[in-house]
Amino acid sequence: MDFQLSEEEIAIRDLARDFARGECEPGAAQRDKDEAFPVEQIRKAGELGLMGLLVPEQYGGAELSNLALSLALIEINRVDASVGVTLSVHNSLTCGSINAWGTDDLKSRYLPKLASGEWLGGYALSETNAGSDAGSLQCRADKDGDDYVITGSKAWITSGDHADVLVLFARTDPDAGNKGITAFVVETASEGLSVGKKEPKLGLRSSSTTLIHLDGVRVPAKNVLGEVGQGFKVALHTLDGGRIGIASQALGIMEACLEASMKYAREREQFGKPIAQFQPIQWKLAEMSVKIDAGRLLIYNASALKDRGERHTREAATAKLVNSRGANWCASQAVQIHGGAGYCTDFPVERYFRDARITEIYEGTTEIQKLVIARSLLRG
Numbered sequence: 001m002d003f004q005l006s007e008e009e010i011a012i013r014d015l016a017r018d019f020a021r022g023e024c025e026p027g028a029a030q031r032d033k034d035e036a037f038p039v040e041q042i043r044k045a046g047e048l049g050l051m052g053l054l055v056p057e058q059y060g061g062a063e064l065s066n067l068a069l070s071l072a073l074i075e076i077n078r079v080d081a082s083v084g085v086t087l088s089v090h091n092s093l094t095c096g097s098i099n100a101w102g103t104d105d106l107k108s109r110y111l112p113k114l115a116s117g118e119w120l121g122g123y124a125l126s127e128t129n130a131g132s133d134a135g136s137l138q139c140r141a142d143k144d145g146d147d148y149v150i151t152g153s154k155a156w157i158t159s160g161d162h163a164d165v166l167v168l169f170a171r172t173d174p175d176a177g178n179k180g181i182t183a184f185v186v187e188t189a190s191e192g193l194s195v196g197k198k199e200p201k202l203g204l205r206s207s208s209t210t211l212i213h214l215d216g217v218r219v220p221a222k223n224v225l226g227e228v229g230q231g232f233k234v235a236l237h238t239l240d241g242g243r244i245g246i247a248s249q250a251l252g253i254m255e256a257c258l259e260a261s262m263k264y265a266r267e268r269e270q271f272g273k274p275i276a277q278f279q280p281i282q283w284k285l286a287e288m289s290v291k292i293d294a295g296r297l298l299i300y301n302a303s304a305l306k307d308r309g310e311r312h313t314r315e316a317a318t319a320k321l322v323n324s325r326g327a328n329w330c331a332s333q334a335v336q337i338h339g340g341a342g343y344c345t346d347f348p349v350e351r352y353f354r355d356a357r358i359t360e361i362y363e364g365t366t367e368i369q370k371l372v373i374a375r376s377l378l379r380g
């Protein structure tokens with residue numbers, strides 16, 4: 001497989017790198033401490049065209065490859081995983097699903113605002129009692145004339161209190177199991193929609209994660225995404241792309257861990273020499289580099305399959321599993337290399353350690369990735 005990057009891909013990677021270093025890095029630690037949403041960074045991302053990377057040019061987007069999105073996400077997450085997840089959900093899950101499943105009407109009403117950054121997108125699948133088992137969701141959507149009326153609650157919604165529009169999943173048929181779920185495009189300004197508790201978190205503290213309550217929210221039937229009863233299929237298809245985004249987040253965190261660890265290991269002296277000269281430290285650095293190289297190839301592979309329109313469910317799950325585990329391992333070793341300093345907030349590795357943890361949980365836990373991979377293998 002040829003992983004030669006195109007000129008466009010190199011340009012977007014470099015743009016994302018400059019954005020990350022110039023706009024995100026300066027206040028990242030403080031925003032994390034204050035749990036402050038990166039409003040300015042998201043505004044700037046819109047200005048730079050980083051909010052519509054997959055959106056077709058006719059709707060105001062950059063119409064780039066999935067590989068280009070992955071390259072951008074790696075650079076941004078290397079510096080600030082809270083900005084990274086906000087942009088990953090927006091680009092992969094919201095824009096990605098509207099673009100893949102929306103009617104021309106839905107695309108022209110929502111994609112231009114999302115691609116320009118005027119609007120921020122969210123993705124509302126999970127509920128308090130329906131996480132890994134998303135097919136058991138209880139939020140109801142009942143047909144009433146030309147509208148659906150949605151009632152229920154959604155849990156852990158990334159950017160829930162800042163999003164203007166959500167791709168939201170609700171049950172249109174209580175007796176049809178997974179086939180009774182429908183996807184809707186829901187504006188958060190709709191009457192009856194309110195933002196609930198903002199979750200205090202271990203990591204990604206500057207990204208917001210909230211409950212969303214829907215009390216008789218009227219959504220026009222023309223805002224159904226895909227077909228009625230096809231929502232679970234929309235969710236699974238979209239998550240294949242989203243998982244490549246989270247794998248890219250994890251890879252960015254790994255790269256940040258290696259960079260910080262190399263710098264510290266060269267500077268810190270014990271027993272009369274830099275700790276980089278001790279073999280146990282060198283082994284940790286080498287192992288980090290191996291995980292980064294392997295993880296990158298898996299991301300490129302899954303992205304390339306998606307770009308060619310080929311099935312990539314197993315490859316996306318594999319990329320997420322390997323990179324998210326790698327991020328947790330690298331972040332733990334980065335703290336170890338920094339010793340006591342790594343446990344304190346003066347160095348960024350403690351933030352990387354906290355941020356890495358979520359990558360094994362959202363958009364399907366590590367255990368669920370294994371189920372997805374095994375099912376794909378056994379299906380033959």
Ligand SMILES: Cc1cc2nc3c(=O)[nH]c(=O)nc-3n(C[C@H](O)[C@H](O)[C@H](O)COP(=O)(O)OP(=O)(O)OC[C@H]3O[C@@H](n4cnc5c(N)ncnc54)[C@H](O)[C@@H]3O)c2cc1C
Pocket residue numbers: 089122123124125126128129130131132133155156157158159201204209358361362363364365366367368371
């Ligand atoms: C910061 C954050 C942001 C999030 N953002 C979003 C968002 O924007 N939109 C959204 O819809 N959701 C979001 N989520 C929800 C996230 O996707 C879920 O938390 C995740 O899918 C796991 O579901 P759960 O928390 O209910 O865990 P559970 O499903 O209760 O799982 C608990 C444990 O049991 C294991 N387990 C469950 N079922 C099985 C099984 N069959 N076999 C083996 N092990 C199993 C799991 O792997 C896990 O270890 C977010 C969550 C967080 C924390």
